[in-house]
Amino acid sequence: MSDLIGKAALITGGTSGIGLATAERLADRGADLLVAARTPKPEFEALVARASGKAEFVVADLSDPDASAMLGKEAQRLFERLDFVVHSAGGNVPGKIEDLTAEAWMHAFDVHVHSTFHLFRACLPLLRAKGGSVMLLSSVAGLRGCPNSVAYQTVKGALPQMARALARDHAAEDVRVNCVAPGVIRTPFHAAMPEDVRLNNIENRIPLKREGTPDDVASLIVEMLTNRFITGECFAVDGGMTMRIA
Secondary structure (H helix, E strand, O other): OOOOOOOEEEEEOOOOHHHHHHHHHHHHOOOEEEEEEOOOOHHHHHHHHHOOOOEEEEEOOOOOHHHHHHHHHHHHHHOOOOOEEEEOOOOOOOEOHHHOOHHHHHHHHHHHHHHHHHHHHHHHHHHHHHOOEEEEEOOHHHOOOOOOEHHHHHHHHHHHHHHHHHHHHHHHHOOEEEEEEEOOEOOHHHHOOOHHHHHHHHHHHOOOOOOEOHHHHHHHHHHHHHOOOOOOOEEEEOOOHHHOOO
């Protein structure tokens, strides 16, 4: 299916995990891509080879506000519009409050919340051009409590509300903003999880009794990006973790 030929997408954190899976789905449907990440990876070269449209990569650390401004200018140069923005860049910030330095706390906000502020501002003129769609990546950790991750839970919890605020403010411009909250997904993010924790999640916390895949999340992201009557929503992709009662 090549129904997205002529559409332009910016994906941050797009060389691994959910970001890469989303980029692959958009590329397979013909979209032009601008992919940003802190480091290039061989997986992106494979994506370029399979893409029917443009596929450009830029190095960008989204904790730096200048990176968002640069991405907006690069998207303007390449496409003169943005139909889709997927902000997948992020990272874990473990620890209870007494374990965190003030610098680590602020870095969590820089990576997840402040980067969303700067990226949306940089991309808004291009999104307005054709009525674009934005997807933010939260986490089930931002919807429910979990141990030893106060900074991560706080910043991920901010993103669904930020999506609602942005969606409401820009609905009249036909700019849509939504959010997805993945659960335990088989990505590099969860690769460091101890085996006993992984098995406990599967047996006792996930009703479907399995981990998700990046493509499980990417399929919903692309559906929400392309559905022009969804805005201001946050959907969990978590095998039932957030709905369980026992």
